[in-house]
Amino acid sequence: MALSKADRRLRIKRRVRKIVNGTSEKPRLAVFRSNKEIYAQIINDVNGQTIAAASSLEKGFAKEGSKAEVAKAVGKKLAEKATANGVDACIFDRGGYLYHGRVKSLAEGAREGGLKF
Numbered sequence: 001m002a003l004s005k006a007d008r009r010l011r012i013k014r015r016v017r018k019i020v021n022g023t024s025e026k027p028r029l030a031v032f033r034s035n036k037e038i039y040a041q042i043i044n045d046v047n048g049q050t051i052a053a054a055s056s057l058e059k060g061f062a063k064e065g066s067k068a069e070v071a072k073a074v075g076k077k078l079a080e081k082a083t084a085n086g087v088d089a090c091i092f093d094r095g096g097y098l099y100h101g102r103v104k105s106l107a108e109g110a111r112e113g114g115l116k117f
Contacts, residue, residue, distance in 0.1 A: 079113025
């Protein structure tokens with residue numbers, strides 16, 4: 001029986017999460033993408049604590065341009081919040097999504113903002 005798109009993504013996500021764990025030195029940058037919005041968090045998995053978070057739903061966030069441009073802006077905003085909290089390097093967790101389109105734009109925005117991964 002063929003897997004649905006959501007089940008396939010969940011399977012990939014679980015497989016990756018067995019390997020990718022965030023520590024206090026190198027937390028995990030987790031991405032979630034819906035059809036309209038994009039969300040990103042920097043997580044310390046040892047303490048189970050979110051260090052910084054950004055999304056396209058935040059108050060005062062300009063939603064002009066394509067979804068990829070919005071994702072890049074979310075990445076820059078997340079990097080800004082992370083550096084304010086003392087994080088300069090992280091591990092990228094694409095959440096089972098392909099590294100393409102909005103996920104790639106978010107990663108590029110975070111790199112431009114000063115995060116290393």
